[in-house]
Ligand SMILES: Cc1cc2nc3c(=O)[nH]c(=O)nc-3n(C[C@H](O)[C@H](O)[C@H](O)COP(=O)(O)OP(=O)(O)OC[C@H]3O[C@@H](n4cnc5c(N)ncnc54)[C@H](O)[C@@H]3O)c2cc1C
Ligand SMILES: Cc1cc2nc3c(=O)[nH]c(=O)nc-3n(C[C@H](O)[C@H](O)[C@H](O)COP(=O)(O)O)c2cc1C
C-alpha cells in the first residue's frame with residue numbers, strides 16, 4: 402500500500418514487492434482458493450504450495466492436528482505437479498498484480514532442477530527451494546544440512562532459472578548461520594526461515610500418535626519466539642535478504658520480524674484462522690509506518706537494540 | 708463468504724448437544740449438506756476454526772447443532788445471545804447435486820450421531836419440495852438423539868443401540884426393512900455407519916449411496932490438504948471442497 406510519505410516496497414534479491422507480506426507455502430493453496438476472501442492484489446507476493454515434477458499423493462490422514470497455540474501437519478507435500486500448475490493455475494494467477502513465487506521440491510537434486518527448468522520462461526517471478534520439509538522421507542529434511550546437495554540444487558537451478566532463487570531453511574538442523582552463508586556464497590538471492598519444527602502429538606486414551614505419519618511440522622504462534630531468534634541470528638550473518646516466517650498472526654508480529662532483521666515476512670497458519678490475515682498485516686504495517694513517520698521498511702529493518 | 712454474525716440463541720437441547728442460532732447479518736444462501744467454519748474466539752485457544760454442518764437456514768438466520776467434545780465446542784457453548792460470531796460459509800458441495808441425478812428414485816435419508824444435523828437440512832428441503840422420503844436417525848441411546856421434536860415433525864423413525872427410543876439396533880437394521888431396489892440413500896454420520904449401510908444394501912439392486920464425511924480440517928476452503936479422503940482411483944480428495952458429499956462407490960472407507 403503506497404500512502405503519501407511512506408513506501409512499503411521492498412527488494413528481495415532483485416524481486417520488487419509492493420509490500421513485505423507474502424503468504425507461506427502450503428498455507429495458501431495455489432492462491433486462487435483465497436480470492437473470495439481477500440484481495441490478492443494487496444499481497445506482496447503469493448508463494449504456492451510445494452511443486453514437484455509429478456503430482457504427489459501425500460501422506461495418509463490424519464494429516465493435521467491442533468496443539469497449544471499451534472498446529473502440527475504432515476501433509477506429505479501433496480501437490481498437482483508443476484505441469485498442471487502451469488496449465489491450470491498460473492494463467493488465473495497472472496491476472497493479479499502480485500508476483501507469484503513457486504515453492505519447489507524434489508526427492509533428488511535433479512528433480513529440483515527439472516521443476517525449476519519447467520518454470521523458467523513462465524510468469525513465475527522467483528522460486529523458493531524447499532530443502533526443509535520434515536514430512537517426506539526423501540528430499541525435504543534429508544537435504545536440509547547436506548552441503549553437497551544444497552550446492553548441487555542451487556547451482557543447477559540457477560543455470561536453468563534466471564530469476565531469483567530463494568532457499569527455505571529448516572530449524573531442525575541446529576544453528577543456521579554457517580549454512581546461510583554457504584547458500585549466500587553459492588548464489589542464493591534470499592533466504593526464507595523458518596520452516597516447521599518437528600513435533601508430535603499423542604492421544605493418551607488410545608496411546609497412539611495423533612498423526613498417521615507419527616511426526617509432523619509445528620507451526621503457528623507457538624513457534625514465533627523460535628523463529629524470531631533464527632531470523633535475528635541469520636540476518637546478522639548474511640548480506641542477502643532474509644524472509645521471516647513462523648507464527649506471524651498480524652502486523653505487529655510481522656514488524657517484530659522486520660525489527661529483528663527480516664526484509665520481508667510470510668504468513669502461514671494465520672491464513673486458516675482468517676483468510677484475509679496477510680492483507681490485514683500488510684495494511685497494518687502501512688498504518689504503523691504512517692503513525693510512526695517511518696518512510697521505508699529499510700528504516701526499521703534490523704533496528705533492534707540489544 | 709465471511710460473516711460477522713450475532714448469536715440469537717444458544718441452548719442445550721439434549722445431553723451435551725446444543726443448538727446455536729446465528730443472525731448472519733446479511734442474506735445467507737446455502738444448500739443442504741453444506742457447512743460453516745466458525746471462529747470460536749479472539750485468543751489462540753483454539754487456534755483453528757471449527758466446522759459444523761448447517762442444521763437449517765433461511766434468510767439471514769443459520770443454525771447448527773453441535774455436541775460438546777473438547778475446548779472448542781466447550782467455548783462455543785458459553786456464547787450468549789448478542790455475542791458476535793465470525794464464520795465462513797456456506798462451504799462444500801450439497802446433497803442436491805446428487806439428487807438431480809436421482810430423478811424418480813425412492814429416497815432414504817439417514818443421520819447418525821451429530822451427522823444428523825446435516826441430513827436434517829436435507830429432509831427439510833425435501834419436505835418443502837413436496838418429495839416423499841424415508842427418514843431415519845440412529846444413536847447409541849435416546850439421550851444422544853439429536854433434535855427429536857424437529858425430526859419427528861419430518862416423519863423420522865429412530866433406532867438406538869439400547870432400544871431406549873424407536874427400534875433397538877443399528878440404523879442399518881432399520882434400513883434393511885425399508886430399502887427397495889433403485890433407492891437413493893443420503894447419509895451423514897461416522898464411518899462405521901457408512902460401512903453398515905453399504906453392507907445392508909449389498910444384496911439390493913441399483914442402490915446409490917451418497918455420504919457426507921467429516922474429516923479433520925485446517926482451513927475449510929480447500930487450501931491446506933488436511934481433510935482428505937482416499938478415492939478408489941488412488942488419489943486423495945478434499946472433503947471440504949470436493950465433498951463433503953461423495954458417492955460411496957468412489958471413496959475408500
Ligand atoms: C464438515 C464437518 C461438519 C461437522 N458438523 C458437525 C455438526 O453438525 N455437529 C457437531 O457436533 N460436530 C460436527 N463436526 C465435528 C466438529 O467439527 C468437531 O466435533 C469439533 O471441531 C470439535 O472441536 P473441539 O475443540 O470441541 O474438540 P477437540 O478436542 O479439538 O476434538 C474433538 C474431536 O473433534 C475433532 N476435531 C477437532 N478439531 C477439528 C477440526 N478443525 N476439524 C474437524 N474435526 C475436528 C477431533 O478429531 C476429535 O475427534 C463436523 C465436522 C466436519 C469436518
Ligand atoms: C499445512 C501446511 C503445509 C505446508 N506446506 C509447505 C510446503 O509445501 N512447502 C514449504 O516450504 N513449507 C510448507 N509449510 C511451512 C510453512 O510455509 C511455514 O514455513 C510454516 O508453517 C511456519 O509459518 P507459520 O507459523 O506462519 O505457519 C506448510 C505449513 C503448513 C501449516
Ligand code: FES
Nearest residue numbers: 926927931932947
Ligand atoms: S480443510 Fe484445508 S483443504 Fe480441506
